[in-house]
Amino acid sequence: MISAPIRYHRAVSLEDALEALAEPDSRALAGGHSLLPVLKLRIARPSLLVDVGRLELAGVATDAGEVRIGPLTTWDALERAPELSRPELAAVAECAAGIGDLQVRNRGTIGGGLAHADPASDMPAVLIALGARLRLRSRGSERTIPAADFIVGPFLTVLDEGELIVEIAVPVPPAGSGSAYVAVEHPASGFALAGAAALARRDGSDSVAVTGVGSRPVLLTPGVGPVEALDEVEVFGDRFAPEEYRRHLARVVVRRALERARERREEDGS
Amino acid sequence: MPELASVELLVNGEPRSLELEPRTLLVHALRDGLGLTGTHVGCDTSQCGACTVLLDGRAVKSCTVLAVQAEGSEITTIEGIFGDDGLHPVQQAFVEHHGLQCGFCTPGVILTTLDLLSRDPDPAEDVIRHALRGNLCRCTGYQPIVESVRAAAGGAA
Numbered sequence: 306m307i308s309a310p311i312r313y314h315r316a317v318s319l320e321d322a323l324e325a326l327a328e329p330d331s332r333a334l335a336g337g338h339s340l341l342p343v344l345k346l347r348i349a350r351p352s353l354l355v356d357v358g359r360l361e362l363a364g365v366a367t368d369a370g371e372v373r374i375g376p377l378t379t380w381d382a383l384e385r386a387p388e389l390s391r392p393e394l395a396a397v398a399e400c401a402a403g404i405g406d407l408q409v410r411n412r413g414t415i416g417g418g419l420a421h422a423d424p425a426s427d428m429p430a431v432l433i434a435l436g437a438r439l440r441l442r443s444r445g446s447e448r449t450i451p452a453a454d455f456i457v458g459p460f461l462t463v464l465d466e467g468e469l470i471v472e473i474a475v476p477v478p479p480a481g482s483g484s485a486y487v488a489v490e491h492p493a494s495g496f497a498l499a500g501a502a503a504l505a506r507r508d509g510s511d512s513v514a515v516t517g518v519g520s521r522p523v524l525l526t527p528g529v530g531p532v533e534a535l536d537e538v539e540v541f542g543d544r545f546a547p548e549e550y551r552r553h554l555a556r557v558v559v560r561r562a563l564e565r566a567r568e569r570r571e572e573d574g575s
Numbered sequence: 576m577p578e579l580a581s582v583e584l585l586v587n588g589e590p591r592s593l594e595l596e597p598r599t600l601l602v603h604a605l606r607d608g609l610g611l612t613g614t615h616v617g618c619d620t621s622q623c624g625a626c627t628v629l630l631d632g633r634a635v636k637s638c639t640v641l642a643v644q645a646e647g648s649e650i651t652t653i654e655g656i657f658g659d660d661g662l663h664p665v666q667q668a669f670v671e672h673h674g675l676q677c678g679f680c681t682p683g684v685i686l687t688t689l690d691l692l693s694r695d696p697d698p699a700e701d702v703i704r705h706a707l708r709g710n711l712c713r714c715t716g717y718q719p720i721v722e723s724v725r726a727a728a729g730g731a732a
Contacts, residue, residue, distance in 0.1 A: 306619050310577045313597030313643050334644070341639050342621060344598075354597065358644060381633075406709025407687060408624060411633040412640065493622075 308344035315356045319471065323444040325355040326467045333357050333469055335377055338405070338413035339421035362416070362471060365389065374473040376416020380404045383415060392569035393477065396431045396484035396502050403427065403488065405495060416470040422521075424459040425496040430516035431486050432473065433524050434502035440472040449474075453514075456521045481507035483569025487562040488517065489554045491545055498546045499554035503562035505570045511563060518555045531559045580643050586611070587655025597643050601635075602626045604642035605652060613653035613682050617711070624710035627683035628652050634690035636709070653682035656689070665689060665727040674723030676714035684710045688724050697728050 316322035326333060331353040334340055343349045363377035365386040372388055374397075383389060383401035390398060404410060404418075404427055418426055419439070432439075432452035440449045444467060452473075456462050464470075478484065488500030497517035504512040513531050516522035518540045525534035535555055542548030582593045586609060593608045605611045605628065614637060617625030621639040628637045629651035656663040662670065665685050675681040684707065691698055691706040698706065703724045704717070712720060 307600060307603070308598045310596065311598050312578060313580060313641070315643070315646070334641075337641065337644065338621065338639055341641070345619070354641075356644060406624070407690065407706050408627055408634045408636045408709045409621065411630075411690070412635050 306345040308341070309347055309350045311344070311351065312353045313356065314353060316360060319360055319362070319442070319469075322355055322357045322360060323442060323467065323469065325353070326469060327444045328353055329466065331355055331467070333420070335414040335417035336379065336412040337417070338409050339417055339423070343421075357469065363414075367477070370477050372475045372477060374415060374475065376419075376470045376473060377414050378416075380410035380413050380415070380418075381407075384410065392571075393480070393482040393484055393504070394435070394475065395569055396435065396486040396504070396566070397428075397475070400427045400431045400486035400502065403486070403490075415473060419455065419470060419473075420462060420464060422456045422458075422460050422462045423496070424456075424520055424522075425498075425500075425517040426522075427486065427488060427497055427500050427516060429456055429522040430500055430514040431484075431502040432475065433514035433522055434504050434512045435475050435478065435484065436512065437473055437475040439470055440474065441468050442471045443468040453524050458520050461521075478504055479506055479508075481571035483566045483571075485562045485565035485569060487558045487565065489558055499551055499558050501555070501558040501562040503559070503566040505563065505566035507570060511566070513559055513563065515555055515559065518551055525559070531563060532556060535559060582642050582646050584642075584645055584647075585649045587651060593642065595642055597641065599642045600638055601628070601630075601640040601642045601645055601650075602637035605637060605650070608642075611652045611654050615679055615682060617679065617683075622709075622711065623680070624683040624687065625680050627686045627710065629686055629690065632690070632693065634687045651686065651689075653685060656685070665692070665724075668727035669720075669723040672723040672726050673719040674715065675720075680710055680712045680714075684712065684720060688727065691724070692728055698724070700725070 314325045332351040334354045334356045362375040364375045365388045380401040437452040484504045486502045488497040500516040502514050513525045540552045577596050579594045580597045584591050605614050615625040617623035619638050621636045626638045
């Protein structure tokens with residue numbers, strides 16, 4: 306299978322990329338592991354691919370209480386990043402390590418995966434639970450939005466035409482926190498039937514987000530018990546997991562993610 | 576007529592130039608453009624791993640990479656690992672430990688193994704199974720593949 310005929314531009318700088326992406330019906334190409342499959346199936350038929358893969362937008366750095374992740378950072382690099390090995394950010398590396406397979410993690414990028422917005426993708430739940438923010442740029446404009454507001458439906462984001470994710474900023478949780486990501490995956494596709502990311506803080510408060518269960522990943526309402534909060538969440542059923550079973554899986558992964566996050570939290574609790 | 580793009584690749588140590596449509600997949604460029612048919616098209620949906628090659632030393636599924644994305648990169652296919660004195664040690668281990676039956680998946684399995692061993696020269700069984708998750712084999716049941724990789728790493732198979 307090959308895509309429909311398409312023009313191709315290899316961006317040499319961010320400005321060059323944003324200029325090219327200003328063309329209507331253009332799409333940014335990073336690792337291609339979400340975009341190329343939909344091009345090959347001709348579900349998407351843009352007229353221009355802007356290859357941003359060579360831009361210097363990869364890497365993980367800690368700066369002023371935030372971990373800044375470049376959108377071109379591969380899943381493999383996230384899995385191995387020393388900045389993400391601390392317990393409070395362990396969910397990011399743990400989630401990245403479970404995505405796809407070795408070959409997919411070598412090529413697929415966090416920015417590309419976010420922009421694709423598969424409703425069963427794992428990382429959005431982690432970024433939402435950790436309160437990450439995404440910096441978006443287009444020719445002549447820039448804005449920063451919470452990760453929780455980025456995905457609005459299946460394969461739908463708030464990205465405007467010509468807009469590119471240029472940074473993912475994760476606030477470093479309070480010292481002594483622990484985080485975790487747990488999913489029950491479809492055994493063939495590897496996508497989450499239900500996935501949950503949890504951040505457990507030393508003061509006893511938690512943030513939990515779920516993915517794979519509805520049209521988009523969502524933060525569970527804080528302050529109420531996670532099971533009660535989950536009851537308010539829209540859950541869909543399909544031939545792999547009917548609604549009742551998927552809701553059960555959601556409760557299981559939420560409980561496991563919270564347990565693991567709390568195990569990683571520092572024990573003294575003071 | 577569609578616009579053609581020029582792509583320069585270093586394939587198995589040799590510089591190669593191709594003129595192709597931008598939508599051309601790397602696997603098709605290797606097989607149809609360069610005659611390197613050891614890289615197989617299996618599922619064509621980035622599931623099965625039969626098309627795995629090394630791109631700048633890392634295993635990738637060449638059905639999910641455009642040839643133009645690989646511009647200037649170093650590509651290693653199964654044809655490129657054969658040494659002057661015969662099979663690559665990983666290939667030899669697969670022969671000795673029955674790591675293949677029909678052989679369709681084998682080039683991809685071996686190139687993924689090379690990526691794994693380049694980072695972890697002595698991987699445990701669970702690490703091997705995690706690394707080879709993206710390489711489907713319909714013959715062996717995987718056990719002899721894991722044993723072959725362990726043997727190639729010099730561990731007890």
